[in-house]
Amino acid sequence: MKLVLAPMEGLTDPLMRDLLTSVGHYDWCVTEFIRVTDSLLPEHVFYTFCPELQNGGKTNSGTPVHVQFLGNDANRLAQNAARAAELGAPAIDLNFGCPAKTVNRHRGGAVLLDEPDVIYALVKAVRDAVPAHIPVSAKMRLGYLDENHTLDNALAIEAAGASWLTVHARTKSDGYKPPAYWEKLPAIQQAIGIPVIANGEIWTLEQAQRCLEISGCKDLMLGRGAVTRPDLVNRVRHNNDSQQLSWPELVQLQLDFLDGATKTEQGLVGRYKQWLGMLTQGYSEAELLWNDIKKIRDMDILRAALQQHCLKQ
Incomplete structure (x- = not known):
């Protein structure tokens, strides 16, 4: 079983990726999306989004x-x-x-799921441009406003040369509202020959187990x-809820987060909160x-409060 950390704009940035992969065994993770419009981006943009390069x-x-x-x-x-790739x-x-209105309004993300031919052309162009030993994959939802093109899109992505397909089991119109429709995934798997990775509404070991069972992924x-x-x-990898971090271990992880680099102190405090x-x-301890x-806004005061909290545990 492969377990992947999802790309989430404003959430799984380089700092969060580094922390989560330091305590959890992921097969790989994915950057927040880099938006491409009408130019070849300068190198510093790649390094900003993916300093791991x-x-x-x-x-x-x-x-x-x-x-x-x-x-x-x-x-x-x-x-x-x-x-x-260079x-x-x-x-890649x-x-x-992506269901964001701004992104979709500029014809990016989930809105393209109404255009399977375009999706094929995009994946094919990238696959042709990237060296053969570097995998190209795609992540999609079940559809934009409906599921009329679900299989068309999956087939297009496979035909264009993708190595695997990740499916968030909701449409754009579903947003992030539960449930995720894992039962829709077997039909996609039956239609294509590349691996399908299931995504959506997995918060606990029990939900992960149910997703695997229902989706067939x-x-x-x-x-x-x-x-x-x-x-x-x-917990998911070992199929055991005993694979838990202690709260003191999680507090130390939070202190590590506050030591992370960011543009501004205010930005880091906001991201931490x-x-x-x-x-x-x-975690119930997190609520306390x-x-x-x-109400704390100063980094030094925040760090001291967190350290004091740790001593109380």
Whole structure:
């Protein structure tokens, strides 16, 4: 079973990828999408989204980091994918799942699921531009507003040369509202010959087990559940809920987060509070900590409060 850390804009940035892969065994993770419009991006953009390119394309724990692109210009996607490969990307992924209105309004992400021919052309252009030994994959939803083209899109992605397909088991119109429709995935698997990775609404070991059973998939991509429960990947991999991080271990992980590099102190404090808010869904101790620090804005005071909390445990 392959377990993959999902690309999530504003969430699984380089700092979060480094932390989550340091405590959990992922087969690979995927960058937040790099938007491609009408140009070949300068190298610094690649290094901003994927600083791991300067580390052999891996996080500090050795987990490969695949570079994801989003766009609708086949030539420009191909050029940028080729450049990412030159810089050391171990694999290229294409985003056909983003439901954001701004992205869709500019004809990117999930809106392209109404155009299987375009999806084929985009994947084919990237596959032709990237060296044969570097995999090209795609991530899609079941559809945009409906599921009329689900199989057409899967077949197009396979025919264009993708090595595997990740499917978020909801349409764009479903957003992130539960449930995820894992029961829709067997039909996709039967239609294509490349591996299908299941994604969507996996927050616990029990949900991971049910997703595998219902979808028939052998591999899973973990998204928000992986951020909410950093030990989820280990629970799933070992099929055992005892594979848990202790709360003191998680507090140390949070301190490591606050030592991470970012543009501004305010930005890092905000990102930390976003993460702690998510941790409250997985750990009761996180709610107590949240009540203690939610009004703190100064980094030094925040770090001291977190260290004091750790001493109380």
